[in-house]
Amino acid sequence: MTATSDRPATLTATVTSGADAAKPAPRVDVAGLSEQLLGRWPDWRRHARDRSTDPTFWKDESLSMDEHRERVLDQMRLLACADEKHQVWLAFPERLGGGDSPGANLAGFEELVVADPSLQIKAGVQWGLFASAILHLGTPEQQDRLLPGAMDLSVPGAFAMTEVGHGSDVASVATTATYDPETEEFVIHTPFRAAWKEFLGNAAVHATAATVFAQLITNGVNHGVHCFYVPVRETTGDGRAGAFLPGVSGLDDGLKGGLRGVDNGRLAFDHVRVPRTDLLARYGAVAADGTYTSSIDSPGRRFFTMLGSLVQGRVSLDGAASTASKLGLAIAVRYGAERRQFTSASPVEETVLLDYATHRRRLFPRIAETYATHFAHDRLLDLFDDVFSGEKDTPEQREDLETMAAALKATSTTFVLETLQECRVACGGAGFITENRITSLHHDLDVYATFEGDNTVLLQLVAKRLVGDYAKHLKGTTSSPAGIARFVVDQATDAALHRTGLRRFGQAIADAGDPRRAAGHLRDAETQRELLADRVATLVEDVAMALRPAQKADPVTAARIFDQNQVQLVEAARAHADLLRWSAFTEALEQVADPGTRRVMTWVRDVFGLTLIERNLAWYLVNGRLSAQRARTVTSYVDRLLERLRPHAVDLVDAWGYGPDHLRAVIASGVEAERQDEARAYYAAQRADGSAPISEKSLKKSRS
Numbered sequence: 001m002t003a004t005s006d007r008p009a010t011l012t013a014t015v016t017s018g019a020d021a022a023k024p025a026p027r028v029d030v031a032g033l034s035e036q037l038l039g040r041w042p043d044w045r046r047h048a049r050d051r052s053t054d055p056t057f058w059k060d061e062s063l064s065m066d067e068h069r070e071r072v073l074d075q076m077r078l079l080a081c082a083d084e085k086h087q088v089w090l091a092f093p094e095r096l097g098g099g100d101s102p103g104a105n106l107a108g109f110e111e112l113v114v115a116d117p118s119l120q121i122k123a124g125v126q127w128g129l130f131a132s133a134i135l136h137l138g139t140p141e142q143q144d145r146l147l148p149g150a151m152d153l154s155v156p157g158a159f160a161m162t163e164v165g166h167g168s169d170v171a172s173v174a175t176t177a178t179y180d181p182e183t184e185e186f187v188i189h190t191p192f193r194a195a196w197k198e199f200l201g202n203a204a205v206h207a208t209a210a211t212v213f214a215q216l217i218t219n220g221v222n223h224g225v226h227c228f229y230v231p232v233r234e235t236t237g238d239g240r241a242g243a244f245l246p247g248v249s250g251l252d253d254g255l256k257g258g259l260r261g262v263d264n265g266r267l268a269f270d271h272v273r274v275p276r277t278d279l280l281a282r283y284g285a286v287a288a289d290g291t292y293t294s295s296i297d298s299p300g301r302r303f304f305t306m307l308g309s310l311v312q313g314r315v316s317l318d319g320a321a322s323t324a325s326k327l328g329l330a331i332a333v334r335y336g337a338e339r340r341q342f343t344s345a346s347p348v349e350e351t352v353l354l355d356y357a358t359h360r361r362r363l364f365p366r367i368a369e370t371y372a373t374h375f376a377h378d379r380l381l382d383l384f385d386d387v388f389s390g391e392k393d394t395p396e397q398r399e400d401l402e403t404m405a406a407a408l409k410a411t412s413t414t415f416v417l418e419t420l421q422e423c424r425v426a427c428g429g430a431g432f433i434t435e436n437r438i439t440s441l442h443h444d445l446d447v448y449a450t451f452e453g454d455n456t457v458l459l460q461l462v463a464k465r466l467v468g469d470y471a472k473h474l475k476g477t478t479s480s481p482a483g484i485a486r487f488v489v490d491q492a493t494d495a496a497l498h499r500t501g502l503r504r505f506g507q508a509i510a511d512a513g514d515p516r517r518a519a520g521h522l523r524d525a526e527t528q529r530e531l532l533a534d535r536v537a538t539l540v541e542d543v544a545m546a547l548r549p550a551q552k553a554d555p556v557t558a559a560r561i562f563d564q565n566q567v568q569l570v571e572a573a574r575a576h577a578d579l580l581r582w583s584a585f586t587e588a589l590e591q592v593a594d595p596g597t598r599r600v601m602t603w604v605r606d607v608f609g610l611t612l613i614e615r616n617l618a619w620y621l622v623n624g625r626l627s628a629q630r631a632r633t634v635t636s637y638v639d640r641l642l643e644r645l646r647p648h649a650v651d652l653v654d655a656w657g658y659g660p661d662h663l664r665a666v667i668a669s670g671v672e673a674e675r676q677d678e679a680r681a682y683y684a685a686q687r688a689d690g691s692a693p694i695s696e697k698s699l700k701k702s703r704s
């Protein structure tokens with residue numbers, strides 16, 4: 001897509017206010033920025049994007065649920081069969097035909113959302129969950145035996161963790177796997193209806209096997225949740241799934257609010273026997289006589305280590321959510337740059353939507369947040385690659401990766417829904433028409449906020465980590481405000497982003513006199529960093545202090561204290577995610593080579609930082625971090641920045657690299673401008689022969 005921003009003359013000539021006044025207006029080097037945004041694995045992204053322009057992989061909105069499911073399965077067969085480079089998803093062992101970098105693989109994988117979110121999710125179930133469980137929870141022998149079928153799709157599989165009774169609290173699943181030393185088999189059993197495995201992708205129709213999570217019981221002892229490879233259906237002559245195997249039953253979840261190309265369903269097991277060797281035994285094994293051994297003594301730590309090895313699902317959802325935000329915004333901005341309503345600024349020409357302040361307010365901060373989400377995701381991919389390529393695979397790095405993935409997934413998958421809804425409304429009635437894509441994306445992305453960990457539950461995990469680390473820190477070092485602040489900033493940024501730097505803590509940002517100087521202060525990156533980091537530090541410290549009595553309390557009282565602070569915990573986690581994203585954006589600015597682009601992108605970063613502060617203005621005021629005068633400046637300065645960004649809006653969304661065949665939205669294809677040219681020509685002809693339309697005449701009259 002070419003950069004066709006319509007730049008109103010008044011806005012392009014010079015920057016008209018503030019410290020940038022009289023400087024020549026910068027331009028965005030769209031191609032250069034696009035290249036930077038491809039990130040560390042540009043070939044993979046390019047290749048994945050090229051494939052997304054192939055109609056074979058596109059979502060067909062006219063299909064019934066059953067047809068859509070079959071289409072997506074056929075698309076996956078194409079992905080699995082192609083011998084071309086970059087075709088097998090995820091970094092499988094080289095000896096089995098894989099071998100690419102985990103980060104590169106995921107960077108390509110998450111782009112599948114552009115073709116059809118159902119394809120991304122069904123592929124995620126097959127290769128990111130089912131096969132990944134074998135890869136990460138299995139031994140090398142099990143990988144050699146079970147992975148090839150999962151990789152080439154000759155064994156479509158389900159990942160059976162969730163139960164009707166337990167979704168977020170996976171440690172409490174009720175399915176049992178009881179070892180029988182007589183036959184050297186595990187007996188997989190669903191003891192009651194609430195223990196049915198539920199919502200499983202592939203389970204309704206296509207799966208012939210499943211990786212099933214169950215309580216492992218041997219010699220009368222429950223060793224906690226482990227994963228088992230369980231065949232569930234026959235494979236028919238043409239390689240498709242046939243009838244359920246004896247003892248297995250299931251139900252189809254049927255129509256869903258989105259992702260209709262994925263066959264989600266339930267599975268139940270009635271004393272189904274699997275060989276001892278099909279317990280995926282990397283973290284826990286059972287000998288022939290029933291003796292249990294594990295390299296990790298603590299059942300709790302073992303369980304979280306197992307779950308942690310499956311973190312890539314969260315990482316890829318974060319990337320896909322960022323991509324879907326880009327698609328929605330690119331459509332809304334392109335339409336908003338062409339669509340005209342009311343003759344507000346000129347007596348004869350109607351005003352372009354993006355020239356309305358409210359329209360800029362609705363869309364531009366979201367462009368800024370999408371950039372922040374993008375850059376934070378790049379850092380997450382780096383960390384993911386460090387850990388899973390084995391380069392920096394330490395327990396600390398794994399923990400950092402899990403915390404960062406939880407924080408970013410929870411933030412971006414909530415953000416994308418709000419963004420798509422705003423884009424939908426910003427496009428008026430046209431936004432509601434399916435051919436314009438936004439509602440379809442919204443339906444499909446809706447459940448991203450729930451699966452791979454419900455967002456609220458994930459934020460609690462993040463907060464617990466922050467508070468836990470804070471408590472450890474308090475034991476070891478100074479608890480002075482500056483020490484706490486530095487600690488929290490280190491936690492938020494250093495582990496993932498290798499940055500530090502907090503100058504002040506807990507003080508109001510001093511008033512700088514007149515509003516111009518105040519604005520200058522606010523756009524200073526250090527001021528933004530201080531305000532954002534200070535908020536994280538204060539929230540974590542406050543909640544940690546409030547939770548202290550829980551340490552010595554009985555379990556019921558401890559739970560009550562925790563509950564009383566749950567909202568603050570989640571708030572602290574959100575603030576942490578905000579700081580992560582802001583820091584990633586600020587770090588990325590240093591890589592922008594072109595000066596004009598860097599200037600515009602700095603404004604974009606400022607919009608992100610200052611809208612975060614504006615969003616939490618009450619907190620900053622109540623806690624004395626901003627004066628009322630300064631708080632007022634935040635909003636007026638953001639509005640000025642948004643006006644400055646107006647001429648660059650189309651360039652900023654074009655730089656994401658999605659052209660007409662990615663967007664596939666009629667309203668983003670230039671038809672609106674064509675319609676208006678036609679109308680303009682019509683009115684011009686009428687004016688020429690003196691028969692201007694009544695509306696135009698009466699408008700002029702009413703103005704005079």
Ligand SMILES: Cc1cc2nc3c(=O)[nH]c(=O)nc-3n(C[C@H](O)[C@H](O)[C@H](O)COP(=O)(O)OP(=O)(O)OC[C@H]3O[C@@H](n4cnc5c(N)ncnc54)[C@H](O)[C@@H]3O)c2cc1C
Pocket residue numbers: 125159160161162164165166167168169198199200201256259264447450451452453454455456457
């Ligand atoms: C379309 C779809 C596909 C899926 N695919 C799979 C799959 O392939 N394999 C698989 O194993 N699972 C799958 N899932 C299950 C998914 O992972 C779970 O739905 C998810 O983990 C949430 O569990 P739940 O639905 O039981 O919700 P619950 O855990 O019941 O949560 C309901 C609400 O309660 C809140 N809540 C829960 N606990 C707490 C708490 N401690 N404190 C405060 N609030 C809380 C949550 O925030 C949430 O809003 C899928 C789900 C869907 C909808």
